Amino acid sequence: MKASVILAHPYEKSFNHAIFYTAVDCLKKAGVLVFAHDLYAEGFDPVMTVDELGKDPTEDPLVAQYARELTDSDLLVFVHPNWWGQPPAILKGYIDRVIRPPYAYDFDENAQGAPATGKLTGKTGIVFNTSNTPEERENNYFHDPLEYLWGRCVFGFCGMEEGFTRRMFRVVADSTEEIREGWLEEVGLIIERVLEGS
Ligand SMILES: Cc1cc2nc3c(=O)[nH]c(=O)nc-3n(C[C@H](O)[C@H](O)[C@H](O)COP(=O)(O)O)c2cc1C
Structure with missing residues (x-):
């Protein structure tokens, strides 16, 4: 099994970093091959280029690597x-530049108006989020846009x-x-549960 683990937080002592390290550690201990990326630390450029608007493969080597690993991973x-x-x-920016054709979905040029064909079928997704808003206000006022x-x-x-699990x-x-x-600890348990079910 292979997993891509992607972190987006600029401060290395953040709780998000702790989640990231815990997730990577649990996956490695379970024998999973892990592609772990701290987007800020790696200097990822989130700005999509005009050439990437179509479905040609990217010419940016880092984006190409992320895309290769994403499509190769069972767990995202x-x-x-x-x-x-x-x-x-x-x-x-990662979503714009990596989760795009020809890697993550495609359009059938002969069927105009048809929905895109997803190319990540069969993979499992986990999203770990943090916030400062109480659950009741998030759900009833903001309607939890991240979900x-x-x-x-x-x-x-x-x-x-x-096959999508999210924990805020x-x-x-x-x-x-x-x-x-x-x-x-819960991060570890969620990962264990997801691995058991896959
Ligand atoms: C630019 C910015 C926008 C934020 N917007 C929200 C928000 O919309 N809702 C919320 O609950 N917290 C918001 N926060 C607070 C962060 O979600 C919170 O600081 C973070 O989840 C704490 O985790 P950390 O210690 O790893 O940074 C925001 C923080 C920043 C810096």
Whole structure:
């Protein structure tokens, strides 16, 4: 089994980094081949180029590597904070530049108007998020846009309607060290559960 684990957070002592390291560690201990990427540390450029608007393969070697690993992975793990109900811009750029034709989906040129054909079918997705909004306000006022973004717009669109797990850890600003340790244990348990089911 292979897994891509993608982190979008600029501060190396963030709780998101702790989630990322825990996830990578659990996967490696379970014998999974892990492609782990800290997008900020790797200097990923999130700005899509005009050449990438079509379906030609990218000429950016880092994007090509991420895309190769994404399509090669059975498990796709994304770790990021909730920033304005969205992923940080660097991860939005990863979605734009990597989760695109010809890698993650394609259009049938002979069937105009037909929905795209997802090319990530059969893979499993896990998203770990953090936020500072209580659950009740997130669900009832903001309507949890990240659930829709990942579940429908990204994974669903690319053929992964099933096999998607998301966990939002909150409220990080009010959390104690003990609570955060418990959350990291949960990261391990979620990964174990997903690996058992695959
Ligand atoms: C630019 C920016 C936007 C943010 N927007 C939100 C938001 O919309 N909702 C929310 O609950 N928290 C928001 N936050 C707070 C972060 O989600 C929070 O700091 C983070 O999840 C904590 O995890 P960390 O310690 O790993 O950074 C925002 C933080 C920043 C820097």
